[in-house]
Amino acid sequence: xxxxxxxxxxxxxxxxxxxxxxxxxxxxxxxxxxxxxxxxxxxxxxxxxxxxxxxxxxxxxxxxxxxxxxxxxxxxxxxxxxxxxxxxxxxxxxxxxxxxxxxxxxxxxxxxxxxxxxxxxxxxxxxxxxxxxxxxxxxxxxxxxxxxxxxxxxxxxxxxxxxxxxxxxxxxxxxxxxxxxxxxxxxxxxxxxxxxxxxxxxxxxxxxxxxxxxxxxxxxxxxxxxxxxxxxxxxxxxxxxxxxxxxxx
Amino acid sequence: xxxxxxxxxxxxxxxxxxxxxxxxxxxxxxxxxxxxxxxxxxxxxxxxxxxxxxxxxxxxxxxxxxxxxxxxxxxxxxxxxxxxxxxxxxxxxxxxxxxxxxxxxxxxxxxxxxxxxxxxxxxxxxxxxxxxxxxxxxxxxxxxxxxxxxxxxxxxxxxxxxxxxxxxxxxxxxxxxxxxxxxxxxxxxxxxxxxxxxxxxxxxxxxxxxxxxxxxxxxxxxxxxxxxxxxxxxxxxxxxxxxxxxxxxxxxxxxxxxxxxxxxxxxxxxxxxxxxxxxxxxxxxxxxxxxxxxxxxxxxxxxxxxxxxxxxxxxxxxxxxxxxxxxxxxxxxxxxxxxxxxxxxxxxxxxxxxxxxxxxxxxxxxxxxxxxxxxxxxxxxxxxxxxxx
Numbered sequence: 309x310x311x312x313x314x315x316x317x318x319x320x321x322x323x324x325x326x327x328x329x330x331x332x333x334x335x336x337x338x339x340x341x342x343x344x345x346x347x348x349x350x351x352x353x354x355x356x357x358x359x360x361x362x363x364x365x366x367x368x369x370x371x372x373x374x375x376x377x378x379x380x381x382x383x384x385x386x387x388x389x390x391x392x393x394x395x396x397x398x399x400x401x402x403x404x405x406x407x408x409x410x411x412x413x414x415x416x417x418x419x420x421x422x423x424x425x426x427x428x429x430x431x432x433x434x435x436x437x438x439x440x441x442x443x444x445x446x447x448x449x450x451x452x453x454x455x456x457x458x459x460x461x462x463x464x465x466x467x468x469x470x471x472x473x474x475x476x477x478x479x480x481x482x483x484x485x486x487x488x489x490x491x492x493x494x495x496x497x498x499x500x501x502x503x504x505x506x507x508x509x510x511x512x513x514x515x516x517x518x519x520x521x522x523x524x525x526x527x528x529x530x531x532x533x534x535x536x537x538x539x540x541x542x543x544x545x546x547x548x549x550x551x552x553x554x555x556x557x
Numbered sequence: 558x559x560x561x562x563x564x565x566x567x568x569x570x571x572x573x574x575x576x577x578x579x580x581x582x583x584x585x586x587x588x589x590x591x592x593x594x595x596x597x598x599x600x601x602x603x604x605x606x607x608x609x610x611x612x613x614x615x616x617x618x619x620x621x622x623x624x625x626x627x628x629x630x631x632x633x634x635x636x637x638x639x640x641x642x643x644x645x646x647x648x649x650x651x652x653x654x655x656x657x658x659x660x661x662x663x664x665x666x667x668x669x670x671x672x673x674x675x676x677x678x679x680x681x682x683x684x685x686x687x688x689x690x691x692x693x694x695x696x697x698x699x700x701x702x703x704x705x706x707x708x709x710x711x712x713x714x715x716x717x718x719x720x721x722x723x724x725x726x727x728x729x730x731x732x733x734x735x736x737x738x739x740x741x742x743x744x745x746x747x748x749x750x751x752x753x754x755x756x757x758x759x760x761x762x763x764x765x766x767x768x769x770x771x772x773x774x775x776x777x778x779x780x781x782x783x784x785x786x787x788x789x790x791x792x793x794x795x796x797x798x799x800x801x802x803x804x805x806x807x808x809x810x811x812x813x814x815x816x817x818x819x820x821x822x823x824x825x826x827x828x829x830x831x832x833x834x835x836x837x838x839x840x841x842x843x844x845x846x847x848x849x850x851x852x853x854x855x856x857x858x859x860x861x862x863x864x865x866x867x868x869x870x871x872x873x874x875x876x877x878x879x880x881x882x883x884x885x886x887x888x889x890x891x892x893x894x895x896x897x898x899x900x901x902x903x904x905x906x907x908x909x910x911x912x913x914x915x916x917x918x919x920x921x922x923x924x925x926x927x928x929x930x931x932x933x934x935x936x937x938x939x940x941x942x943x944x945x946x
Contacts, residue, residue, distance in 0.1 A: 366674050367680075371671050438676075439753055440754025444832065470672070472672075473674045477889050483830065483831070486828075493808070494823065511899070511902075518892075523670050524671050
């Protein structure tokens with residue numbers, strides 16, 4: 309069992325990623341909102357050098373020694389490299405478990421200065437919901453982080469909580485998901501609706517998040533899809549306005 | 558007793574039962590986490606949701622039933638009845654909490670998934686069941702979606718003096734309630750929750766809707782009738798509903814958001830449910846105005862078989878509500894343990910409503926039998942249909 313898991317994980321890593329993305333990822337592609345422009349990112353892509361900073365908490369990583377390689381930040385790098393030929397893609401991470409949005413904002417300035425990203429992908433909401441942070445304060449913190457990233461010449465994509473069927477009756481995500489949506493709309497920031505995307509997978513049986521089988525392999529596939537979809541959101545969002553010279557493969 | 562406002566009519570307004578029954582169904586659908594069928598519920602098309610309907614109608618019927626008791630038996634007796642009702646609801650809440658604990662203890666023990674290392678932290682509270690249970694008994698620890706009954710308990714606990722004032726000086730009472738609402742928003746009053754945070758439904762804010770419902774029942778509805786029936790108000794209500802609908806659509810289709818001026822979004826967000834945002838009240842009032850326009854009290858459809866299932870649920874609202882909470886736990890359990898594919902979601906949603914209707918019909922039958930029972934019917938107090946709210 310364990311060996312099979314390892315083999316699967318190795319296969320995932322070895323596969324030259326995602327020239328043609330897995331159908332299971334594409335299923336959720338219509339849920340991507342690429343309405344709002346990402347001007348800094350577009351400029352970086354035009355300059356052939358894109359640095360992305362992923363800021364997140366426990367759901368932006370996977371456990372185990374192979375975790376960092378199979379979690380979505382690493383998959384995002386692979387997918388972006390694939391989708392943006394000729395662009396040097398770097399993905400920096402500032403991911404630590406159990407962090408609220410406020411804790412992330414605290415370390416954001418240093419992380420921004422260290423990696424100088426053109427794009428910040430900010431996953432948050434879960435820990436705030438678990439700790440019942442005051443929703444108004446949560447909104448203010450999101451705004452603060454967005455302004456901070458923009459001041460440092462970076463665009464922002466917000467990533468909301470993941471769909472976790474077993475804890476749904478224990479973590480009241482609703483308010484925090486609403487607040488993220490509203491702040492995203494107010495600041496014209498794309499929201500990567502991870503919750504709805506994963507729910508769509510559950511609705512149609514693409515992934516069974518309650519299954520007890522092959523959990524590690526499934527987690528890797530889920531993160532691979534999230535990485536690919538995030539990359540897709542980026543490349544779609546920079547399309548209008550910026551001439552895409554390297555469209556042809 | 559001094560001259561008091563009498564309830565407007567002796568016959569119960571079936572519209573109250575109908576819409577409370579519908580609200581109970583919607584609350585059930587909304588309470589099953591990630592239930593695709595909840596797309597049909599009103600919260601997806603405007604600012605307010607079924608909770609507003611439930612609280613308003615509960616205030617209305619509470620004033621109707623206990624207002625009469627206060628008129629006939631005085632403040633003490635009516636107040637005791639209200640508190641007895643609050644106690645019943647407390648017991649129901651504790652029962653539901655026990656069911657909830659059983660469910661999550663089961664769900665938790667088979668839960669270790671590398672995707673969810675973060676979320677698993679929420680199970681820590683199971684490590685100290687003593688503290689958790691005591692905090693639950695104090696109504697400070699409230700599981701997800703178990704916030705309505707504690708709100709109801711607090712509202713009823715305060716209701717005897719509120720009803721007393723409403724009967725003597727309804728306008729004063731309404732203004733006092735409104736002032737209290739405004740002050741709670743201004744100064745951030747709420748009841749603390751455990752382990753952190755505040756009550757999800759701030760009773761200091763939500764009391765306004767309950768008192769407003771009660772005020773309407775005690776003659777207020779007659780007083781604002783010309784206003785509610787005026788064409789201008791109806792069109793304003795329609796316009797507001799259209800506005801709310803278009804804003805809500807931008808949440809699902811962000812490309813529409815580019816049509817919303819920044820000044821509008823800066824003013825409206827965030828729309829707090831905890832503190833019963835003014836936008837939510839206005840949305841509920843608009844819905845109510847349009848509803849009473851299309852569904853007059855004398856509407857023949859209210860007596861038809863088609864609406865009977867909702868009406869019977871609305872007439873036994875506490876039983877139906879509690880059953881709905883229980884069924885939403887059960888539904889979530891089926892989703893996690895059996896399947897949460899779309900067909901299952903539809904099946905669970907329909908089955909839940911059918912069970913609610915069946916149970917309400919049973920309660921109705923039982924109460925009627927009791928009423929006729931071995932004693933002569935005259936021995937029973939003449940209540941205007943249905944149980945207490």
